[in-house]
Amino acid sequence: MKKILTFCIILLGFITVIAMKADPQPDFKFEKETNDFGKIPQGKPVSYDFKFTNVGEQPLIISNVESTCGCTVPKYTSTPIKKGETGTITVTFNAAAPGAFNKALTIKSNAKTPVKYIYIKGSVAAQ
Numbered sequence: 716m717k718k719i720l721t722f723c724i725i726l727l728g729f730i731t732v733i734a735m736k737a738d739p740q741p742d743f744k745f746e747k748e749t750n751d752f753g754k755i756p757q758g759k760p761v762s763y764d765f766k767f768t769n770v771g772e773q774p775l776i777i778s779n780v781e782s783t784c785g786c787t788v789p790k791y792t793s794t795p796i797k798k799g800e801t802g803t804i805t806v807t808f809n810a811a812a813p814g815a816f817n818k819a820l821t822i823k824s825n826a827k828t829p830v831k832y833i834y835i836k837g838s839v840a841a842q
Contacts, residue, residue, distance in 0.1 A: 781820065
């Protein structure tokens with residue numbers, strides 16, 4: 716009887732460990748999380764597409780993407796992204812003022828990490 720009880724406890728421990736490792740939550744895998752525009756001319760907006768894949772088991776849903784200022788406008792895939800599918804966050808920067816810039820965008824979603832950041836940087840050359 717003790718052997719059966721010991722076996723059941725060990726089996727329950729293995730099942731618990733396996734269940735903890737199998738994380739069904741969605742998750743991002745970006746091609747790159749920072750884009751450097753380099754030198755850009757003043758007065759000409761520039762855009763970049765941050766491409767990502769859902770590497771989790773459940774559909775990934777982005778609820779919002781926020782920028783740190785009005786000079787940076789994000790657009791994103793608003794439909795659920797299934798496991799293995801890709802989505803895009805397009806970021807447009809309005810190069811109105813000369814000088815260096817470094818902007819963060821906040822992504823809110825149902826991913827394993829519910830708040831994630833992507834970045835753009837560069838330098839606006841005065842005309």
